[in-house]
Structure formats: C-alpha cells, structure tokens
Amino acid sequence: MSRASRLLLMVVMAQMLLSVLGAGAAHAQSAAPAQSAPAMDRNGSATGSASDLSPSAQGSKLTLQSLADEVGHNKVATAFIWLMVGFALVFFMQAGFALLETGFVRAKNAVHTMGMNMVIFFIGVIGWFLVGFPIMFGGMGHLTTLGSIVNLNGMLEVAKGWGILGTKGFAGAGIYDVGVLAFFLFQLVFMDTAATIPTGAMAERFKWSAFVVYGFFISMILYPLFGNWVWGGGWLSQLGANLGLGNGYLDFAGSTVVHAMGGFVALAGAIVLGARIGKFNKDGSPNAIPGHHIPMAVLGTLFLAFGWIGFNGASTLAGGDFRLAMIITNTFLACAFGGVTAMLIMWKQFGKPDISMTCNGALAGLVAITAPCAFVAPWAAAVIGVVAGGLVIGGVFFVERVLKVDDPVGAVAVHGFNGLWGVLALGIFADGTYGAGDNGITHAVTGLLYGGADQFAAQAIGAVTVVVVALGGGYVFFKVLDMIMGIRVSPEEEIQGLDLPQMGTLAYPDFSGSAPDWVTPHPSGLGSPPGKTVPATMTSVSLDEGGAGA
C-alpha cells in the first residue's frame, strides 16, 4: 500500500469514527427534550418547509404570486427530472439494439454490426443538432409542460394549418433555453432508436461508408420530416382541427414516428441491398442462418424492455401526469402477452419454443403498445400484445417467403408491421378517458370501439403516410446512394465476414470458426485468398501469433 492510500484510509476511518460519535450525540439530544438544538431529520417529516422557498418568496416577501411561482417551478421540475430519467432509459436502448442485432448475426460480422449500433448514435446526435431537431420541432409552438420561454415558431406550411417542416433552431441557433434543450435531449434518443433499427435488417452486407451517409440522411431529413407531421405540429397532427378527424393523427410514443419509420426504412434498405449470400436457394426457399450468440440477443431484448419504461412512460413529458403508471403497466402487459404468444405459436408449429422469435414477440408487443399505451385500458393492452405476437411471426414469414427479402433480425416485422398495428390499435381501443386537449381538440381520444370512427380514419391516414415516406423515401435514397457509391460489400468480403475487411479486426480472434483459414497467412504466402492481397494489419497479427491458426 502506498503512502498516499494509507493516508486516505486513515482519513476515512477517522471520519467514520466521528460520524458514529456524532450519531450517538444526536441520539442523546432527542432523548432529552430540554435541549433545544435542532435534531437531525431521520424520518423526513421536517425536511422541506417554507424556509426552503427561494429568498424572493420568504418572510414578508411571501405573496400568493410568489407562492404560485414556487409551485409552478416545482411542477416543471418534475417534468425536467422525469424527462432526464426517460432520456437515460431510452439511451440505454442503444445497448439493447446493439446486443440484439449482434446476437442474431454470425461471429464474423459481430464487430461491424455492434459498431453500426454505436456509431449511428454519434452520427445521429450531430445530424439532430444541425438539422434534424429544427425540422421536426422548429415550428411546434410552446412546450406545454417544460415551461420554455422560447417559442419554436418557424413552420413552413403549404396552406394555413398544413405545416410540413420546422425552420427554427438550426445548429442550436435561437434555442439556447433549458426547456427546449431538455426536450431536444429526450427527442434525440427517440430519433436514434429509429436510426439504429435498419442496421439490423441490413446487417452482414452493408458497406460502412454507405452506412455513415445513411446515418446523416435519416437523422437530418427522413425521421424529422415525418416526425414534424405528427409531433411537431405538422399536417397529420392537425387532421382533427382541419378535417374534424378525432384528435388528429396520434402516436403517443412513436409506434410509427420511431418504429414503423425504422422498420420500413429497414425494408427499403434490405430490398436494395439484396439477400445475404446463401440465404435463399435457387428455388427461392429460405435457409436458416443462425445467429452466433442467442444469449446476447436475449440480454438485448431485456435491455430494450427496460428502456421502454422511459420510452413510453416519460412520453407524458410531465412527471405530474399520473397516467404514467397506466402507461407503463400497459407497456409491460403488451410485452408479456406478445412474448408468450410468439413462444406458444412457435412451440406448437415447430416443436420448440424458439427463443429468438420469443424475443421478437416481446418486442413486437412493445412496439405495438407504444402508440396506444396512454389511451387504452389494460385489457386492450393485453389484446394488442397477443395480436402483435402473432403478427410478428406472420410478418417474419411474409418478408422471408413472400417478399423474398432477407432481414436477419426481423426488424421489418417487429418495428414496421407492428408499428402500423400500434397506431391502428389506438384508433380501435382508445376508450375516451385520456388525451383531452391533444392536438388542440378538447375531447378525449376515442377509438372505433367507443364510437370514434373519425379517429380511426386519422390513424389509417397516418399509417399509410409513414409507409409512403419510410419505404418510398428510403428506397429512393438507397437506390441513389447505391448508384453513387455502392452500398453493399463485395462477395469476397461478405464471405470472409465484414469484420476484417471493413473494420480491421475480429470480434473473437481466439475462437475457431470466426475466421477463415487464410486470415492468418503462412509466411510463404500460402493460404491467401485468390486474387486478394493481405492487408498489413493482418500480416502483423499473424506474426505476433506465430501464425498459429485456430
């Protein structure tokens, strides 16, 4: 032990001794009421009183106005704290996606897949700061629960009340305000959730350079555009005010704004990329390409469910909105019913309770409940989860066997199809107890089952719109990008696995099977792949390892 750490230990021990003595003294005081020195507040009943008001509201300065200001400050404080907790929870979903997707791909692509799930976050932050947030929220008006003094008042409209994109706050200009930045942060992690979804469907063949360009495109343009129409005060949110369709198009926490956006961009990307080598036989029948680490995927699924507490719960944007308990309950009901339904179907159909599909079922339930979670009763959340669990399996088979599209992780079925189901379910099951005032409409949100056919119509319009924007916009983008720079790696790189040629390192260099034989070339040059020179980094690795193959 060094002298410094010995000294530190002595200080710590001395402090512990003092605190024990101090506690004893306090105990003596409370036992002898004659002593009037203030006791420590052990049960919390004396902490927080008029003396804790800000100086401008104390004593003779205490007026009804100053007291009301204090109450208002505290109300906004609960919103701030709840949003920052939500931000942290949703941020952690990035880890969930990284594990889920990487578990479902082969070991030779693990660095590439996990790398995309991390780097997309950083790219997204930059895109969101420069362009994304302003387009999505630059015209949404006042923030109702965050007490912001900045009015986000730049909206481009095609006609009065038909906004299509925001125009205030580019690169942070004019939004230097605590309320706006709290909102900026919370919305940032939602955007990054959408942005990371397509990396799963496009895994094992997506060229890194094209991925980087894609990251800027979705965070700056595609996600904020549709987001503006729903959450930023744009035209879909005004369907109620303009056309009398219920409360306008509603998507509470992002079944479509986040998930269907990600899911259908994923479908577009997977179509343009084409299937992985070996996925489909000549007759079109699919082959299984098992993921290399199912436990990792299971852990990722659990992380995602954990993050969903913030994803849905904190989307109240207010800590004092006690509906949040209902929202989180509904969220986990749908998750559980979705997971168990998927497990039972696979078990019955194929003889084993396929855990990878059970993961997809639970996530499908979560995606589907994301839009309606605030507006429906718990029984409806259970029904929504059961449907999601079946829909995700049907969706996976539909994508694989009918569309003949290769989606290694099931992102299209989980996020795309169930995102649509989520907003439609809102239009069916919303029971008229919540959402009064949403999108400026005074009555609460009412679905088809409770007489709200107009709300269902608004939901259907939004569902069609997200498919057009995400699938159409994504397809055009990837096609153009493919023509400009190519978005797929070469067949040689794909067979080798993307980790070495694209990323320069293997995920598991010490395990056999994660690298082909020629990855550790013999000094004689034997073992090099036909027509390929071995990069210098690989040669040096093989020399350090003595050329020992796995």
Place this chain on the structure above:
Amino acid sequence: MKKVEAFIRHEKVEEVRDALSQIGIEGMSFTEIKGFGRQKGYTETYRGAKLTIHLRPKVKVETVVDDTAVEEVVAALGEAARTGNIGDGKIFVVPVEFAMRIRTGETGPEVL
C-alpha cells in the same frame, strides 16, 4: 505397438479416462471433433426455417499401447463409452511403427 483410436460421446470423456487409467494406461489424447456416422446429423428449425446440422460434435480418444495390452484397452474403453444407443461411436486399432520420447531420445515400446 498399436494405436487405439476411438470416437466417443462428449459426456463419456471422464468415464473413459478413468477406465483407461485404472488399467495402467499412462497417456492419452482427447480431441474435439465433428463428424457423422450412422447417427447422421439432425434437423432443427431456427426462426421457422429448416436448419440441418450435418456434423455432430464428438470426442476422439487416442492412446498408443503395447501389443499385449490392446485387447484389455479395447474392452475397457468400449465398456466405459457404451450407452447402448445409436451414436456411441467406434474404436479402431492401427499398427504403430515407431515411437520416441523426445526428452531422452529413447525409442521403442518402453517409451509408452
């Protein structure tokens, strides 16, 4: 000298090692291998798609023994590795021409 080479189940490794040690065999090698015999591979489904595993994992045991011990070794090994079900594996005996202990340079059956 003969080499006794057996393909056995993973879960029989400890029993085989104990059985051979008990009859005085001082050295043996175990190798993780993949292959198939009459048991063939097996078919599973992964996310609803058929998945055929053609090669099963097995363990290969090798030990070189004196000609006189072969019968006893084969009997003990077979006894230890047997479950009675298909997939128990096989034993082969092959002649060994030469042996040398590298440390001392000794040659012949005494190095075993």
